[in-house]
Amino acid sequence: MELNIQTPKPNGNSNGHIVPTKKSRPVKADSLNNGHISIFDPNKYMLKLPKTKKVTLDNGMVKWEKTETDYLPVAARIAWFRKDHPYWSIITKVEKWGDKAVVMKAVIKDVTGAIIATARKKETEIGFPDYIEKAETGAIGRALAMCGYGTLQAPEFDEQDRLADSPVEKPKSKN
Numbered sequence: 001m002e003l004n005i006q007t008p009k010p011n012g013n014s015n016g017h018i019v020p021t022k023k024s025r026p027v028k029a030d031s032l033n034n035g036h037i038s039i040f041d042p043n044k045y046m047l048k049l050p051k052t053k054k055v056t057l058d059n060g061m062v063k064w065e066k067t068e069t070d071y072l073p074v075a076a077r078i079a080w081f082r083k084d085h086p087y088w089s090i091i092t093k094v095e096k097w098g099d100k101a102v103v104m105k106a107v108i109k110d111v112t113g114a115i116i117a118t119a120r121k122k123e124t125e126i127g128f129p130d131y132i133e134k135a136e137t138g139a140i141g142r143a144l145a146m147c148g149y150g151t152l153q154a155p156e157f158d159e160q161d162r163l164a165d166s167p168v169e170k171p172k173s174k175n
Contacts, residue, residue: 040083042150045076072150074141081149087111090143092136100125102132106139108147117146 051069056062078090089109096103101124108117121138123131144150 040080042072042076042080045072045079047071047073074137074144074150077141077144077149081108081144081147085110088116090140092139094132095120097132100131102135104132104135104139106136106143108143117143119143119146 047070048068049071051067053065053067054062055065081088081090088111089107091107091109093105094102095105101122103120103122105118105120107115110116119139119142121135121142123135123138125131128134141150
């Protein structure tokens with residue numbers, strides 16, 4: 001396994017901008033020549049969270065089933081991300097703050113400064129006394145999930161019956 005830990009160097013214009021080279025560009029996930037193998041095992045950090053699932057029966061009745069779902073905590077997502085991309089950035093900022101609520105924004109940027117993902121999270125003081133930190137962590141978790149870190153386990157992307165961007169309706173579950 002080859003680990004590229006080169007420090008980015010500015011171009012010859014002395015303006016501090018980084019000139020991406022073939023070696024410094026991100027590798028596509030489906031690339032066979034330069035496949036990336038992560039040395040981080042997210043399964044070591046996976047948690048089981050309780051989940052209630054809505055099930056519509058054939059007769060139209062609705063019942064709720066208690067089940068468990070896998071969840072990769074944000075701290076583990078950050079550690080995984082840092083192992084894979086030590087020179088990329090996670091930037092957070094307050095977008096809206098007031099009335100005991102905050103909206104935090106997280107942006108993931110690659111080494112060239114290109115935005116890879118953006119996410120937001122709102123929290124209130126009623127839900128969490130440390131609502132500012134909770135919103136920041138949530139925004140980071142969502143942004144990392146958008147980059148593929150914990151996506152399959154991210155409850156943020158479980159649309160259940162509320163499909164966000166589909167022109168068709170979700171078929172009713174028969175379980």
